[in-house]
Amino acid sequence: MKKIFLFSAMVAVLLTACNKVPISGRNQLNLVSDSEVLQASLASYKEYMGKATKSTETVKSAQVTRVGQKIAAATEAYLNANGMSDQVKNFAWEFNLVKDSQLNAFCMPGGKIVVYEGIMNIIASDDELAVVMGHEVAHAVAKHSNERLSQQKALEYGGAILGAVIQGQSQQTQNLAAQVFGLGANYGVMLPFSRKHETEADNIGLVLMTMAGYNPDCAMTFWQKMSSNSGNNKLEFLSTHPSDATRIANLQKQIPMVKQQYGAYIKPATTTTTSTTKTTTTKKSTSKKSSKKK
Numbered sequence: 001m002k003k004i005f006l007f008s009a010m011v012a013v014l015l016t017a018c019n020k021v022p023i024s025g026r027n028q029l030n031l032v033s034d035s036e037v038l039q040a041s042l043a044s045y046k047e048y049m050g051k052a053t054k055s056t057e058t059v060k061s062a063q064v065t066r067v068g069q070k071i072a073a074a075t076e077a078y079l080n081a082n083g084m085s086d087q088v089k090n091f092a093w094e095f096n097l098v099k100d101s102q103l104n105a106f107c108m109p110g111g112k113i114v115v116y117e118g119i120m121n122i123i124a125s126d127d128e129l130a131v132v133m134g135h136e137v138a139h140a141v142a143k144h145s146n147e148r149l150s151q152q153k154a155l156e157y158g159g160a161i162l163g164a165v166i167q168g169q170s171q172q173t174q175n176l177a178a179q180v181f182g183l184g185a186n187y188g189v190m191l192p193f194s195r196k197h198e199t200e201a202d203n204i205g206l207v208l209m210t211m212a213g214y215n216p217d218c219a220m221t222f223w224q225k226m227s228s229n230s231g232n233n234k235l236e237f238l239s240t241h242p243s244d245a246t247r248i249a250n251l252q253k254q255i256p257m258v259k260q261q262y263g264a265y266i267k268p269a270t271t272t273t274t275s276t277t278k279t280t281t282t283k284k285s286t287s288k289k290s291s292k293k294k
Helices: 002-015 034-051 058-081 126-141 144-165 171-211 218-230 244-265 275-293
Strands: 018-020 027-029 094-098 105-108 112-116
Touching: 027 144, 034 105, 034 112, 034 144, 058 094, 058 112, 058 126, 058 171, 105 126, 112 126, 126 144, 126 171, 126 218, 144 171, 171 218, 171 244, 218 244
Parallel strands: 094 112
Antiparallel strands: 018 027, 105 112
């Protein structure tokens, strides 16, 4: 009876703690509150920025801020337009370029975005930078950090149930069961789910960058550059990221669908020297559309 009760309790908790990921619509487990995650995230971010060195490259820093603000605006517009205005309050956007030679970037829950100088060396346009920013913001929008913490809690529940099931067995049996559970939890649950998060962030990121006015076709050129520069020789099975070939193949399938659904948003690649003119044109166009609707 105790075993049945524990299992039933776990199932009840899991069934009542499901959310839908914006844009992808995937059901996700959520056993932790936004406030818990945001509080921990802000503390980690402050600690990191206290040790990091901000970049002195003003042009690239301005590029990170410019693209980041457009991605953030598109994200909030989508959430507001789709009945998720309550989630907008969780974002307090910040954009930083830091001195680090790694090909990397990250977005903390709450919209704290950090881009490393290393990755800027292979980025040729705002559109390619939007691929990075869209991907990182997608992690925050999809609440992947919340989900990872929730998975950890679920595994703890699973461990408790395992303990009840093997109670009374020999110590050797209990030790073996614990080892198998630990290995299965790591390679059978946690790592594959992280790869799922990365793929989902790729897909949502394509949508966000397209809604922000950037060209999703640039995702292919960017990830091809990353593939040639990363030297990633890990087996995908033991990696928390999809292999370069898997990622690029997924993008090839997703980009046409994103362009078909959000293609009206796509504008020519932006540059610093022409952005003012293009912004004026956009405003005029918007003004005409508004007057017709009225």
